[in-house]
Amino acid sequence: MENKSHALAAGLFVLLVAAMLAGLSLWLTRDNAYYEEYELSTRDGVSGLQPQANVRYKGVAVGKVTRIGFDPQVNGNVLIRIAVNEQAPISPTTYAVLGYQGVTGLAHVLLDDAATPYPALPPGPGGLPRLPLKPSPFGRLAEQAPTILAQADEATRRINQLLGDGNQQLLTEALGHFSQVASHIDTLTRRLDASVAQRLDSALAALPPLADDARKTLQSLQQASASVSALASDIGRTSQRLNAEDGAIDQISHGTRALTHAAEQFGSTTLPRLNRAADDIARAARQINRTASGVADNPQLLLYGPGRIPPGPGETGFTAP
Numbered sequence: 001m002e003n004k005s006h007a008l009a010a011g012l013f014v015l016l017v018a019a020m021l022a023g024l025s026l027w028l029t030r031d032n033a034y035y036e037e038y039e040l041s042t043r044d045g046v047s048g049l050q051p052q053a054n055v056r057y058k059g060v061a062v063g064k065v066t067r068i069g070f071d072p073q074v075n076g077n078v079l080i081r082i083a084v085n086e087q088a089p090i091s092p093t094t095y096a097v098l099g100y101q102g103v104t105g106l107a108h109v110l111l112d113d114a115a116t117p118y119p120a121l122p123p124g125p126g127g128l129p130r131l132p133l134k135p136s137p138f139g140r141l142a143e144q145a146p147t148i149l150a151q152a153d154e155a156t157r158r159i160n161q162l163l164g165d166g167n168q169q170l171l172t173e174a175l176g177h178f179s180q181v182a183s184h185i186d187t188l189t190r191r192l193d194a195s196v197a198q199r200l201d202s203a204l205a206a207l208p209p210l211a212d213d214a215r216k217t218l219q220s221l222q223q224a225s226a227s228v229s230a231l232a233s234d235i236g237r238t239s240q241r242l243n244a245e246d247g248a249i250d251q252i253s254h255g256t257r258a259l260t261h262a263a264e265q266f267g268s269t270t271l272p273r274l275n276r277a278a279d280d281i282a283r284a285a286r287q288i289n290r291t292a293s294g295v296a297d298n299p300q301l302l303l304y305g306p307g308r309i310p311p312g313p314g315e316t317g318f319t320a321p
Helices: 002-028 137-162 165-243 256-297
Strands: 035-042 054-057 060-070 078-085 094-100 107-113
Touching (some): 054 078, 060 107, 078 107, 165 256
Antiparallel strands (some): 035 078, 060 078, 094 107
């Protein structure tokens, strides 16, 4: 009897401790917040979403998923019921989308606000308000997968067609033609460079003789100018002697001999100088006229130099036109 009483006391103590622990856990995990329920209806799959999954509003946990089933109003749609904290700012612009956590594949519900309000959805059979559920990125990718695969298949087919044997041969021939054209262009460029260099060298070589001729012409003009200056000086001195006091006019009766001497001096000195000056001036004028005529007839004379001048009348090799 005594053993049974001890066992009963031990059992009651264990039950009392278990009840206290359960009550403590319930007290510690109690949630005094008030929740509002909403429904989400979608045609896409909800793989990875489980009851008790988190509901987040812009990243903040505001509730959990309470039920996952099928929508009795729309055949084939999945109905998700969520409980959201009443303090969450749910508005007509709020929408839901499924989010996934890394590589685990676990899904949760994300709530966010759009720029403009969504059309109001009719409540479900239970009278709960419904929120629009946008397709997730994975859902959109799954919907577009057939189109993407078809485009990839078409692109692969066109690449194979582009890289066919016939096109490869045409491409090889085109590259060969490009190589030949580049070689011809290089040869033509070298020839042009050589031609330009030779022409410029000949033109530069012809410039010094032309400069020498011009320098000689200027020297002749300077000599002619000096002769004219000397002539003018002589004429001035003669005029001074004629007009000087006790000169030839005043002493005409006694200046016959001096006048004769002056005439001889004029004939022996001044006239030869005048003749030489006139010859130099005429020669310079002919050279200038010849140079101007040559440049006018052949402007290339300045670049390529004077060519061979045909013989004139009275010169060896002259032929009458």
